[in-house]
Amino acid sequence: MPIAPPTPYDRIAYRTLPMPQTHPDRLATIALLHGMTPQPIDRCRVLELGCGDGSNLIPMAYALPDSEFVGVDLAGSAVASGAAAISALGLRNVTLLHLDLMDVSETLGAFDYVIAPGIYSWVPASVRDRILAVCRAHLAPQGVAFVSYNTYPGCHLRQAVWQILQYHVDGISDPTERITQARALARFMADCPQTDGSDAAVLRGEMQAVLDHSPGLLFHDDLAAINAPVYFHQFASHARGHGLQFLAEANIHEMQSQAYPPDIWPTPA
Numbered sequence: 001m002p003i004a005p006p007t008p009y010d011r012i013a014y015r016t017l018p019m020p021q022t023h024p025d026r027l028a029t030i031a032l033l034h035g036m037t038p039q040p041i042d043r044c045r046v047l048e049l050g051c052g053d054g055s056n057l058i059p060m061a062y063a064l065p066d067s068e069f070v071g072v073d074l075a076g077s078a079v080a081s082g083a084a085a086i087s088a089l090g091l092r093n094v095t096l097l098h099l100d101l102m103d104v105s106e107t108l109g110a111f112d113y114v115i116a117p118g119i120y121s122w123v124p125a126s127v128r129d130r131i132l133a134v135c136r137a138h139l140a141p142q143g144v145a146f147v148s149y150n151t152y153p154g155c156h157l158r159q160a161v162w163q164i165l166q167y168h169v170d171g172i173s174d175p176t177e178r179i180t181q182a183r184a185l186a187r188f189m190a191d192c193p194q195t196d197g198s199d200a201a202v203l204r205g206e207m208q209a210v211l212d213h214s215p216g217l218l219f220h221d222d223l224a225a226i227n228a229p230v231y232f233h234q235f236a237s238h239a240r241g242h243g244l245q246f247l248a249e250a251n252i253h254e255m256q257s258q259a260y261p262p263d264i265w266p267t268p269a
Contacts, residue, residue, distance in 0.1 A: 054082030
């Protein structure tokens with residue numbers, strides 16, 4: 001098999017962390033609340049697309065020794081780092097594969113939970129399509145998939161910030177210099193004197209938030225060549241096209257009526 005060329009994630013590491021929303025316990029609970037019969041998490045199979053160095057997957061594997069975890073990622077350096085951690089911990093139930101998402105095949109088998117955090121909005125349309133195709137092809141009966149993405153209308157404001165930063169670093173090829181110059185502009189705009197109007201205040205706040213981003217987050221998210229938010233209805237339609245059905249938000253409390261003004265709560269029967 002030919003060696004894949006280095007990716008931007010090999011040049012600038014993207015810090016990955018455990019994500020509670022993707023844990024099979026969270027997904028199984030949501031499934032149960034919606035009438036499904038998900039596989040018990042103490043003996044399940046979990047596939048993570050875009051696993052990075054396994055910082056999300058490895059803690060799950062450590063806590064659930066009788067379950068199996070598989071991660072795939074195109075960044076060889078991240079996969080190697082994760083493999084070293086797995087070896088140091090002596091884990092035998094988790095595997096990280098240096099693999100292009102487009103090359104995921106039926107040999108991986110079926111999974112009770114497929115998770116794809118932080119990929120959908122940052123890849124070309126063909127890869128977005130592939131993410132959902134993999135979910136459909138590899139989900140076991142009563143399986144649950146988690147897919148995160150940037151959404152409109154909220155991302156309209158953030159998109160303005162991305163465009164300002166990207167215009168400022170246009171023509172700079174060195175990743176480290178792109179990060180430095182983007183941070184310099186964000187600092188300049190965040191420190192501008194206050195003026196009348198809420199729009200200016202919101203923009204300053206967004207630029208201040210950029211300054212809190214890690215170098216990897218700034219480079220791979222804010223300065224990404226592809227960052228394509230979608231409306232929820234667009235994502236749901238895309239999923240239906242692959243034979244998938246929307247189940248719930250991973251933060252299920254966001255769907256409860258108590259999150260909204262009392263005058264729109266349903267009347268008890």
